[in-house]
Amino acid sequence: MKPASEPKNNGSGFWRGLREWIQVIIIALVIAIPIRWLIAEPFIVNGASMDPTFATNQFLIVDRVTYRFEAPKRGDVIVFEYPNDPSIYYIKRIIVLPGENFSIKDGKVFVENASNPKGLYVNDSFVAADHSSYDNIATTTMDTTHYFVMGDNRSQSSDSRFWGPLDRHFIIGRPIVRLLPITAISVLPGEEQI
Numbered sequence: 001m002k003p004a005s006e007p008k009n010n011g012s013g014f015w016r017g018l019r020e021w022i023q024v025i026i027i028a029l030v031i032a033i034p035i036r037w038l039i040a041e042p043f044i045v046n047g048a049s050m051d052p053t054f055a056t057n058q059f060l061i062v063d064r065v066t067y068r069f070e071a072p073k074r075g076d077v078i079v080f081e082y083p084n085d086p087s088i089y090y091i092k093r094i095i096v097l098p099g100e101n102f103s104i105k106d107g108k109v110f111v112e113n114a115s116n117p118k119g120l121y122v123n124d125s126f127v128a129a130d131h132s133s134y135d136n137i138a139t140t141t142m143d144t145t146h147y148f149v150m151g152d153n154r155s156q157s158s159d160s161r162f163w164g165p166l167d168r169h170f171i172i173g174r175p176i177v178r179l180l181p182i183t184a185i186s187v188l189p190g191e192e193q194i
Contacts (some may be wrong), residue, residue: 042061043079044064044091049158050091051131051156054091061179062079064085073086077092077190078173081172083170092166093150094152096111096149098142098144098145098147099142100142101119102140105143110122127153127154139169174188
């Protein structure tokens with residue numbers, strides 16, 4: 001009687017393991033890519049334009065779904081593609097809505113709309129005194145798809161005061177979670193009623 005021969009190890013275990021890892025990676029990508037492009041997207045703050053609300057290196061998750069079903073509101077913090085270079089993302093706050101008339105005098109924004117035909121000053125209590133600006137803009141009417149956005153650190157922000165209104169199609173979404181730093185974890189960070 002011949003002894004049973006042991007199976008030869010010709011590396012088939014290595015290829016089987018490699019094939020399984022490739023399958024796991026493909027499945028993960030099939031799940032992750034649609035989530036990233038359609039539902040939520042990571043964003044890291046870079047710059048001082050939103051101080052003190054957001055600081056450099058804070059890690060945010062941006063909701064890409066909400067604005068498909070409802071219009072952005074005054075006071076919403078949004079992440080968007082910079083109109084002059086869509087490969088760059090900015091984070092700012094919506095100050096003036098589509099169709100509104102507005103002016104800025106000594107840094108204060110005055111808005112007229114159907115609900116407030118006599119106008120009102122936009123509440124900017126979230127702007128720290130040392131982050132104020134004293135800009136002046138003559139009365140302007142926003143187009144039906146345009147938003148006027150500004151940073152909370154008005155003196156250090158490149159925003160609609162410099163490059164014009166933001167068309168809605170550039171808006172990616174709004175921050176729904178701040179994850180880093182751990183001491184600043186919050187849901188709907190920067191949300192203000194103005």
